[in-house]
Amino acid sequence: MSRRRQSIGGATLVLVLVWLVGYPLLITLLEALGLPGAFSLAPFLEFVGRADEWRALWQSLWISAASVVLAGLVGVPLGLVFEGTEFPGRRTLGALIALPVALPPLVGVIAFLFLYGESGFVSRAVQTVLGLDKAPWRLSGPVAILLVHAYSMYVYFYLFTRAALVRIDASVLEAAASLGAGRRRRFVRVTLPLLGPALVGAALLTFMTSLASFSAPYIFGGGFRVMTTQIVASKLNGQIAMAQVETVTLALLALLGLWAMRRAEPGRTAVVGGVRGIAPIRRQLRRPAVRLGVAALGWGLALLLLLPHLTLLVISFVPPGTWTTEAVPPVLNGSNYRSLASTPERLRPVLNSLWMATAATLGAIVLGLSAARISVKRGGRLGGLLEILLSVPWALPGTVFAIALATAFSVSRPELGRFVLVGTPWILPMAYLVRSLPLTGRSSLAGLRQMDPSLEEAAASLGAGRLRRIWRVTLPLLRPAILAGASLAFITALGDFVTSVVLYTYDTRPISIEILSSLRLQDTGVAAVYGVLLMLVSATAFLLWGRERKA
Amino acid sequence: MPPFLSLNRLQKSFADHTVLREISLEVEPGEVLVLLGPSGSGKTTLLRLIAGFEQPDEGQILVANEDVTPLPPEKRNFGMVFQHYALFPHLSVAGNVAFGLESRRVPREERLPRVTEVLPLVDLEGFEDRRVQEISGGQQQRVALARALAPDPRLMLLDEPLSNLDPSLRERTRRELKSAIRRVGITAVWVTHEQEEAFDVGDRVALLNEGRLEQVGIPEELYLEPQSLFVAGFVGRASTLKGRLVAGDRVRLGDERFVGQGATWPVQTVGDLAVGQDVVVSLRPEGLELVEAEQPEALVGEIVERQYRGEVTYYQVSLEMGQELLVVGESDRAATGTHVGVVHRQSKRPARAFPLPAEETE
Numbered sequence: 001m002s003r004r005r006q007s008i009g010g011a012t013l014v015l016v017l018v019w020l021v022g023y024p025l026l027i028t029l030l031e032a033l034g035l036p037g038a039f040s041l042a043p044f045l046e047f048v049g050r051a052d053e054w055r056a057l058w059q060s061l062w063i064s065a066a067s068v069v070l071a072g073l074v075g076v077p078l079g080l081v082f083e084g085t086e087f088p089g090r091r092t093l094g095a096l097i098a099l100p101v102a103l104p105p106l107v108g109v110i111a112f113l114f115l116y117g118e119s120g121f122v123s124r125a126v127q128t129v130l131g132l133d134k135a136p137w138r139l140s141g142p143v144a145i146l147l148v149h150a151y152s153m154y155v156y157f158y159l160f161t162r163a164a165l166v167r168i169d170a171s172v173l174e175a176a177a178s179l180g181a182g183r184r185r186r187f188v189r190v191t192l193p194l195l196g197p198a199l200v201g202a203a204l205l206t207f208m209t210s211l212a213s214f215s216a217p218y219i220f221g222g223g224f225r226v227m228t229t230q231i232v233a234s235k236l237n238g239q240i241a242m243a244q245v246e247t248v249t250l251a252l253l254a255l256l257g258l259w260a261m262r263r264a265e266p267g268r269t270a271v272v273g274g275v276r277g278i279a280p281i282r283r284q285l286r287r288p289a290v291r292l293g294v295a296a297l298g299w300g301l302a303l304l305l306l307l308p309h310l311t312l313l314v315i316s317f318v319p320p321g322t323w324t325t326e327a328v329p330p331v332l333n334g335s336n337y338r339s340l341a342s343t344p345e346r347l348r349p350v351l352n353s354l355w356m357a358t359a360a361t362l363g364a365i366v367l368g369l370s371a372a373r374i375s376v377k378r379g380g381r382l383g384g385l386l387e388i389l390l391s392v393p394w395a396l397p398g399t400v401f402a403i404a405l406a407t408a409f410s411v412s413r414p415e416l417g418r419f420v421l422v423g424t425p426w427i428l429p430m431a432y433l434v435r436s437l438p439l440t441g442r443s444s445l446a447g448l449r450q451m452d453p454s455l456e457e458a459a460a461s462l463g464a465g466r467l468r469r470i471w472r473v474t475l476p477l478l479r480p481a482i483l484a485g486a487s488l489a490f491i492t493a494l495g496d497f498v499t500s501v502v503l504y505t506y507d508t509r510p511i512s513i514e515i516l517s518s519l520r521l522q523d524t525g526v527a528a529v530y531g532v533l534l535m536l537v538s539a540t541a542f543l544l545w546g547r548e549r550k551a
Numbered sequence: 552m553p554p555f556l557s558l559n560r561l562q563k564s565f566a567d568h569t570v571l572r573e574i575s576l577e578v579e580p581g582e583v584l585v586l587l588g589p590s591g592s593g594k595t596t597l598l599r600l601i602a603g604f605e606q607p608d609e610g611q612i613l614v615a616n617e618d619v620t621p622l623p624p625e626k627r628n629f630g631m632v633f634q635h636y637a638l639f640p641h642l643s644v645a646g647n648v649a650f651g652l653e654s655r656r657v658p659r660e661e662r663l664p665r666v667t668e669v670l671p672l673v674d675l676e677g678f679e680d681r682r683v684q685e686i687s688g689g690q691q692q693r694v695a696l697a698r699a700l701a702p703d704p705r706l707m708l709l710d711e712p713l714s715n716l717d718p719s720l721r722e723r724t725r726r727e728l729k730s731a732i733r734r735v736g737i738t739a740v741w742v743t744h745e746q747e748e749a750f751d752v753g754d755r756v757a758l759l760n761e762g763r764l765e766q767v768g769i770p771e772e773l774y775l776e777p778q779s780l781f782v783a784g785f786v787g788r789a790s791t792l793k794g795r796l797v798a799g800d801r802v803r804l805g806d807e808r809f810v811g812q813g814a815t816w817p818v819q820t821v822g823d824l825a826v827g828q829d830v831v832v833s834l835r836p837e838g839l840e841l842v843e844a845e846q847p848e849a850l851v852g853e854i855v856e857r858q859y860r861g862e863v864t865y866y867q868v869s870l871e872m873g874q875e876l877l878v879v880g881e882s883d884r885a886a887t888g889t890h891v892g893v894v895h896r897q898s899k900r901p902a903r904a905f906p907l908p909a910e911e912t913e
Contacts, residue, residue, distance in 0.1 A: 169635065169637060171633040171634070171635060171637035172637045172638075172639060172640075174602075174604050174624065174631070174633070174637065175631065175633060175637040175638075175639075175695075175698075176639075176650065176654070177603075177604070177623070177624040177625045178602055178603075178624050178625070178627075178629060178630065178631040178699070178708075179625075179630075179650050179651030179654050179698070179699075179702060180625045180626075180628070180651055180654035180655045180702060181625055181650070181651075181654040182623075182625050182654075185654055189650070189653075190639060193639075193641040193642075194640070194641060196641070
């Protein structure tokens with residue numbers, strides 16, 4: 001009886017997940033092909049025939065490839081320095097420079113704008129020093145996009161390098177030394193090859209993040225279009241069919257990336273000998289000059305990498321209209337914060353973002369955890385299907401989901417599971433939930449897989465029923481994994497820009513949209529305040545995540 | 552013959568914890584010296600000092616009269632076999648074995664012949680192209696030995712090379728490593744915490760305890776003539792009784808309060824012991840014999856445990872005077888609960904008397 005109830009529960013869950021994740025994508029694909037009306041390849045043929053579409057596709061690809069190279073050039077050396085040597089302040093700085101990965105992309109972009117943009121600190125400084133009568137550069141086009149990408153995505157290389165270095169068995173390096181290999185040879189012949197799979201992983205992750213990147217190309221791109229901005233432009237211009245075809249194309253590219261990542265998953269560096277040894281000890285820098293040099297370099301780099309976010313903080317204290325031609329802002333006070341707190345219209349987006357992110361995160365925890373539990377317990381084809389459904393929203397760009405949801409839920413066909421949700425307060429939380437599912441689901445999966453199944457069996461043998469087992473054994477043990485996934489999900493939803501820009505309504509406008517309209521109104525101070533708010537909440541959630549993960 | 556490896560008064564501390572105190576040792580050319588000791592005794596640290604992974608706070612390491620103490624590991628030309636093998640997971644068997652040749656800039660065309668020359672030494676011919684993950688634990692450890700042997704090192708160091716293997720594989724791999732080392736004739740230092748392994752592979756055994764060298768000698772010396780109570784207890788099975796030296800070679804066992812329950816047994820004394828001094832006597836099970844309780848000079852007690860081992864049986868006897876003795880006898884002599892006497896047969900295995908440990912003399 002209870003077995004049957006479980007099966008029914010499992011089937012319902014699969015249906016819900018398919019409806020949320022797979023169905024909108026399927027409908028988008030069908031509509032792009034003219035279905036359910038007359039099958040037509042016309043939009044695809046038009047896509048293939050248009051030079052600007054090919055250009056956007058090509059630009060997406062090369063921007064992503066270049067982002068990989070640049071992010072690697074910044075992230076790998078940073079990882080090597082921070083994991084390989086010991087210097088004052090290493091731990092604190094090491095955590096700080098991972099922070100950009102937790103901040104919403106839009107915040108990074110506007111921070112960058114305030115620092116290096118036409119009227120940013122750096123260009124004003126250059127203008128003043130050289131006595132120019134206008135800004136020395138315009139921050140736009142591919143160079144600007146690449147700079148922002150390198151600035152935020154180096155974290156993948158940095159974190160992957162550090163994690164892989166820790167995993168290297170110290171005795172492997174000692175073995176190389178005892179075989180006559182000096183420091184350089186050990187690095188080239190042992191350390192680097194062992195880092196290989198991690199670097200491939202970081203490269204693919206950077207490539208896919210870059211392919212999905214929307215905020216940077218949207219703000220800085222101007223006429224330079226990549227696939228994500230091209231899709232939104234088509235949608236805004238009312239070319240729905242074309243937007244759908246572009247979405248399908250981008251989705252296919254991303255799925256190709258996901259497939260490559262699965263194949264590249266490390267197996268080669270599996271530990272030999274069953275038991276893993278201890279990680280290599282960090283190189284103690286003995287000579288004071290070298291120690292000072294490395295510390296200065298580390299601090300300098302960290303400062304450079306965190307400078308945009310510090311700028312954001314400063315700008316948030318610049319009252320509107322007070323900073324015109326001066327090199328540095330003449331007045332700093334809290335008027336922007338006061339105006340935000342006292343104007344209901346300005347507070348509204350904050351409350352919107354908070355409730356929508358909270359609702360989406362809670363939903364994602366329940367769905368993700370249930371799906372992960374069934375997937376691990378039942379395994380087989382059902383388990384595999386659930387796992388794919390939990391992964392897909394992670395691999396697909398936010399723009400793809402935004403268009404898919406907009407397509408599927410702008411029509412009332414209840415018998416087909418389609419309702420008009422676009423334009424209602426429900427569509428954004430739903431979009432956030434779908435995008436958060438992989439974060440809660442996959443961390444639950446990882447947590448459940450690490451759990452010794454005999455623990456639940458022991459509880460059962462002691463007379464605990466199913467609910468009691470979940471409540472008293474599984475949940476407490478999974479707490480760190482669930483919290484980790486939930487805090488990342490919350491951060492993502494709170495700062496979301498890419499799906500919001502397609503799906504928001506005036507009443508449900510989230511913080512990111514308000515930042516954009518403040519910028520349009522030249523209200524930079526208020527935009528910065530919103531940015532600082534997002535930054536603070538995200539950083540708190542991220543640090544909480546780090547603590548839980550360590551526990 | 553002059554020693555090949557000499558350690559001179561090596562001293563090592565981590566933070567404020569002294570791990571090695573004044574270790575001096577010499578190893579002859581072609582000799583296999585085993586460093587034996589319980590965990591935390593400092594044996595692995597000593598090996599890592601020899602290898603060059605750690606630097607001694609004081610003392611010197613000489614190899615063939617050359618001071619290698621300041622040299623980094625890569626300049627010492629020693630081979631090392633690690634507890635967890637430390638094979639390079641990204642290289643094949645041949646790639647692993649050739650690594651040291653490559654580091655020493657042996658030309659490419661000479662490397663493969665050397666690899667095919669070394670692999671048969673560890674019974675792995677034809678394994679060149681295998682991935683190191685695909686072979687068994689015992690084979691992995693032999694690859695590790697081949698890798699260490701390939702560059703023709705001056706000295707071979709082995710850090711608990713068998714401890715990561717299944718018990719079923721351990722003895723076979725031990726024989727294989729031992730015979731490969733003998734065949735090459737290389738001088739070796741082998742670390743283990745297992746006495747049986749130490750006695751099997753070592754020409755001589757150095758027993759370490761809490762960073763001190765307790766005794767160095769051939770296995771027979773350690774077993775038959777332990778120089779300290781620790782050695783007597785760590786090597787083989789032994790029971791200890793407290794007693795008082797009544798003559799240069801006789802000890803009175805038992806408490807004076809139990810007149811009639813004690814006995815006077817012959818002993819060999821170790822160190823400076825005066826007549827009338829309290830001592831601890833170490834007794835091997837095979838030097839004791841179960842007899843009738845009434846026999847003269849017998850300690851009286853009851854059999855509390857019986858461990859049947861086939862050809863012999865071990866009996867744990869709880870003495871009436873309050874201590875326990877382990878006695879080996881022929882099987883099916885007596886059941887638990889039997890009231891027995893225990894006598895000493897010096898001809899079989901002499902008892903050895905040691906000074907009381909420092910903490911008990913106060």
